[in-house]
Amino acid sequence: MTQTELNGAKALWAALSAHGISTVFGYPGGAIMPVYDALTFYPEVRHVLARHEQGAIHAAEGWAKATGEIGVCIATSGPGATNLVTGLADAMLDSVPILAITGNVARHLMGTDAFQEADITGITLPVTKHNYVVRDVEELPRVIAEAIRIARSGRPGPVLVDIPKDIQLAPYHGEIAVPHARPEIPAPKPEAIEKARELLQSAKKPVIMVGGGSLDAAAEITALARAWDIPVITTLMGLGSFPSSDPLWLGMPGMHGSVAANRAISEADVLLGIGLRFDDRVTGRVNGFAPNASIIHVDLDAAEIGKIVRTHVPVRGDARVAAGLLAEGAQKLDLPEWRERVAEWKTRTQDPDHWGAGYAVKAVVDRLRPDDILSSDVGQHQMLAAQLARFEKPRRWINSGGLGTMGFGFPAAIGAGMAEPGVRSIVVAGDGGFQMTAQELATLKKYDVRNVKICIINNSFLGMVRQWQELFHERRYSEVYLGDSNPDFLKLADAYGVPAYRADCAEELPEAIDAWLNDPKSSLLEIVVPNEHGVFPMVPAGASLSEMIETEPPRPTPGIEKNEAAEEAKNA
Amino acid sequence: MTAPFDPGQKDHLVSALVRDEPRVLTRITSLFGRRGYNIRSLSVGSTEHPGLSRMTFVVTGDRGVVEQAMRQLEKLHDVVKIIDHSLEKFVDRELVLVKVAITPESRVEVRQIAEDFRARIVDVGRHALTFEVTGDEGKITAFIEQMRPFGIIETMRTGRVALTRGSNADIPSHVYHEGETETLRPVVEAAEARETQAGGVPNLF
Numbered sequence: 001m002t003q004t005e006l007n008g009a010k011a012l013w014a015a016l017s018a019h020g021i022s023t024v025f026g027y028p029g030g031a032i033m034p035v036y037d038a039l040t041f042y043p044e045v046r047h048v049l050a051r052h053e054q055g056a057i058h059a060a061e062g063w064a065k066a067t068g069e070i071g072v073c074i075a076t077s078g079p080g081a082t083n084l085v086t087g088l089a090d091a092m093l094d095s096v097p098i099l100a101i102t103g104n105v106a107r108h109l110m111g112t113d114a115f116q117e118a119d120i121t122g123i124t125l126p127v128t129k130h131n132y133v134v135r136d137v138e139e140l141p142r143v144i145a146e147a148i149r150i151a152r153s154g155r156p157g158p159v160l161v162d163i164p165k166d167i168q169l170a171p172y173h174g175e176i177a178v179p180h181a182r183p184e185i186p187a188p189k190p191e192a193i194e195k196a197r198e199l200l201q202s203a204k205k206p207v208i209m210v211g212g213g214s215l216d217a218a219a220e221i222t223a224l225a226r227a228w229d230i231p232v233i234t235t236l237m238g239l240g241s242f243p244s245s246d247p248l249w250l251g252m253p254g255m256h257g258s259v260a261a262n263r264a265i266s267e268a269d270v271l272l273g274i275g276l277r278f279d280d281r282v283t284g285r286v287n288g289f290a291p292n293a294s295i296i297h298v299d300l301d302a303a304e305i306g307k308i309v310r311t312h313v314p315v316r317g318d319a320r321v322a323a324g325l326l327a328e329g330a331q332k333l334d335l336p337e338w339r340e341r342v343a344e345w346k347t348r349t350q351d352p353d354h355w356g357a358g359y360a361v362k363a364v365v366d367r368l369r370p371d372d373i374l375s376s377d378v379g380q381h382q383m384l385a386a387q388l389a390r391f392e393k394p395r396r397w398i399n400s401g402g403l404g405t406m407g408f409g410f411p412a413a414i415g416a417g418m419a420e421p422g423v424r425s426i427v428v429a430g431d432g433g434f435q436m437t438a439q440e441l442a443t444l445k446k447y448d449v450r451n452v453k454i455c456i457i458n459n460s461f462l463g464m465v466r467q468w469q470e471l472f473h474e475r476r477y478s479e480v481y482l483g484d485s486n487p488d489f490l491k492l493a494d495a496y497g498v499p500a501y502r503a504d505c506a507e508e509l510p511e512a513i514d515a516w517l518n519d520p521k522s523s524l525l526e527i528v529v530p531n532e533h534g535v536f537p538m539v540p541a542g543a544s545l546s547e548m549i550e551t552e553p554p555r556p557t558p559g560i561e562k563n564e565a566a567e568e569a570k571n572a
Numbered sequence: 573m574t575a576p577f578d579p580g581q582k583d584h585l586v587s588a589l590v591r592d593e594p595r596v597l598t599r600i601t602s603l604f605g606r607r608g609y610n611i612r613s614l615s616v617g618s619t620e621h622p623g624l625s626r627m628t629f630v631v632t633g634d635r636g637v638v639e640q641a642m643r644q645l646e647k648l649h650d651v652v653k654i655i656d657h658s659l660e661k662f663v664d665r666e667l668v669l670v671k672v673a674i675t676p677e678s679r680v681e682v683r684q685i686a687e688d689f690r691a692r693i694v695d696v697g698r699h700a701l702t703f704e705v706t707g708d709e710g711k712i713t714a715f716i717e718q719m720r721p722f723g724i725i726e727t728m729r730t731g732r733v734a735l736t737r738g739s740n741a742d743i744p745s746h747v748y749h750e751g752e753t754e755t756l757r758p759v760v761e762a763a764e765a766r767e768t769q770a771g772g773v774p775n776l777f
Binding site for chain 1: 594595598599602603606636639640643644646647648649650
């Protein structure tokens with residue numbers, strides 16, 4: 001084959017290139033080798049070699065969440081493909097546009113239990129928006145075009161394209177398909193908008209709640225809330241859809257939501273939800289959620305409307321369009337009593353004043369600049385960051401909301417940092433989650449990524465599990481102690497050539513943060529904190545939002561039992 | 573755990589026009605399985621449009637469950653259109669094979685009942701007759717009940733199939749041209765049409 005002749009593998013890169021894909025994250029292997037061979041002819045596409053396929057797909061997710069554009073990852077067949085499954089499920093639940101390309105064994109071997117064969121389209125059926133096996137090379141660029149369209153359109157999501165090895169090698173004669181236009185989203189029905197407007201006008205205790213589906217409608221939602229003068233709650237996924245500095249902002253709802261947000265939901269008479277799916281971590285016990293409210297639900301996914309909560313005014317359509325229409329002709333509601341009540345709740349914040357995980361997270365997030373991207377892993381530090389960080393614009397907060405994937409944060413921060421090399425990509429992780437994808441330190445080193453700042457909040461425990469064991473399992477700390485076997489994180493970073501800093505107490509923290517953030521390279525900061533620290537407020541699982549525990553309950557014998565528990569864990 | 577008796581639970585007859593591609597059946601049934609919707613019967617066949625298959629299924633649940641199931645189905649890329657037959661007049665049929673035990677004494681009576689139901693004998697054995705019956709659910713149930721006292725050895729039902737009554741097709745021919753797969757997404761209009769026909773159900777979109 002000459003350089004100019006196309007085969008399936010080259011047609012794939014030509015198609016990706018034609019769609020403006022500039023970076024892909026992946027890991028080679030036997031059944032995807034023709035694609036990696038063809039890559040050498042397409043220098044315009046940058047391939048980022050991760051150290052695990054899960055790292056590759058989380059990086060692609062970080063890229064997609066930061067930019068709103070599609071993230072692309074590549075893996076070989078069998079184990080390579082199955083290593084993508086967690087990332088696909090994560091992208092599915094958080095509606096992230098992802099194109100995953102997997103190699104497979106040659107068609108004549110498919111179904112024979114061949115070496116490194118897995119039925120990946122079968123395996124990923126429930127965790128992808130759609131998936132394909134390419135069985136005819138002439139179909140390949142068309143399938144890629146369609147897959148990208150499906151991933152990006154409507155409610156975004158992951159799409160997997162599985163390409164057998166013989167298809168990658170087969171000569172290709174066709175054109176390279178041009179990108180499909182995104183199909184237009186139907187406009188919300190005027191009657192629905194009218195009904196919603198009437199309900200808002202009649203409201204005495206209104207509240208707006210926005211989720212991850214409203215990130216690209218932040219401007220319209222801000223205008224809407226200010227025009228009506230209605231307080232706004234942003235869910236974990238919606239943080240940044242409304243500026244935190246605005247006095248109307250009430251914080252995050254749900255299990256670790258703010259007092260103001262949860263009390264406002266529990267008392268509201270009208271709740272306008274935009275681009276959210278009423279996750280159980282948001283609603284608590286569903287029949288106790290917003291018990292007095294008429295609910296207006298704006299979503300472009302019809303299946304989300306009425307799925308969890310009863311909906312009085314369903315508005316199907318794009319969040320941006322709907323919010324724009326709802327802002328039209330708005331008159332400021334004059335509700336001084338509601339304002340006062342909300343303002344009183346807003347003062348009940350949990351600003352950490354003594355040394356612990358919350359104190360450490362606050363010290364880090366207080367240093368955020370408006371453009372900085374903050375990623376988090378999953379656990380206590382995630383909830384603390386979500387409670388304490390302030391976001392003025394969307395797509396600056398990246399975390400695994402729906403699936404709660406430990407190991408997500410660090411590779412996602414690499415992906416986001418590569419998408420926006422001009423801004424700092426800060427990740428807050430725990431000592432547990434960081435170790436699930438710590439090998440991606442190699443990716444940082446290999447590509448000389450300079451803007452990724454890793455912060456490990458080290459409490460020597462799987463903190464969130466420990467908190468639940470403390471509250472609901474009579475402090476039986478079963479298999480959550482990590483302190484006896486954690487690596488020396490500074491040495492670990494050093495082994496990968498990543499500069500690292502440590503703070504062991506409040507006094508050391510400011511200097512360590514300065515050194516860490518001012519390091520011209522990507523760098524790591526380990527903050528060693530006392531291990532028993534809970535995240536509050538907290539709504540226990542299965543309780544309603546009004547049953548929120550506002551502050552950390554007093555411990556029976558503070559400071560002593562923790563060591564006993566650790567000893568017990570060690571000896572167990 | 574058995575669910576408490578819910579008077580709202582009833583059967584809903586739903587058709588889906590789907591792309592005739594590998595794994596479509598798995599995709600649809602796995603969606604039902606994952607979300608816990610019970611399919612009472614399912615039948616699949618090709619249509620007059622190359623590349624399009626038609627599935628008819630009976631879902632048990634209250635109105636909300638069925639609505640949610642249909643909306644989840646409509647999101648699938650392979651699903652072109654969903655038709656809820658309870659919202660319009662329709663014809664439905666099911667084919668069943670019933671093997672009935674006979675004795676020299678009962679033979680004539682069994683044959684007579686079968687004739688009344690216009691059931692055809694498709695197999696004759698020394699101690700059994702196998703009948704083919706087509707009809708709506710009521711007729712088939714009635715036939716089986718009539719035969720039960722003689723001893724039913726086994727039955728096999730195809731599951732219900734249904735079409736909307738009248739001259740209009742559920743999917744107009746011009747919507748689908750082979751190869752132009754991008755035109756294959758009239759589900760939004762379908763959903764709207766369904767809502768406006770729904771009567772008592774709130775006009776959602």
